[in-house]
Amino acid sequence: MKKEQINTSLYKALKSSFEADRDAAVATLEVYFTNPVGVAEHPDFVSDLREYTKKLAEAEENIRVLEEYFWSRDGD
Numbered sequence: 001m002k003k004e005q006i007n008t009s010l011y012k013a014l015k016s017s018f019e020a021d022r023d024a025a026v027a028t029l030e031v032y033f034t035n036p037v038g039v040a041e042h043p044d045f046v047s048d049l050r051e052y053t054k055k056l057a058e059a060e061e062n063i064r065v066l067e068e069y070f071w072s073r074d075g076d
Contacts, residue, residue, distance in 0.1 A: 006070050022059035028052045
C-alpha cells in the first residue's frame with residue numbers, strides 16, 4: 001500500500017487510541033511510584049507495575065510501527 005493512499009481519519013483514530021493507552025499506563029505508573037498509599041489494597045505491587053509497564057511498552061511499540069509504515073498527510 002502506498003503511504004499516501006491511507007485513510008487519514010482512520011490513521012489518526014488508531015494513533016490516538018495507542019496514545020491514550022500509553023498515557024493511561026504512564027498515569028497509572030506515576031500514581032504507583034509517587035503515591036502508593038493512594039492505590040487501593042494491592043498485595044503485589046511489583047506484578048501490577050510489570051503489567052502497566054508492559055502496557056506502556058506495547059503502546060509505544062504500536063505507535064512506532066504505525067509511524068514507521070504509515071503516515072498522515074498532515075505530518076502526524
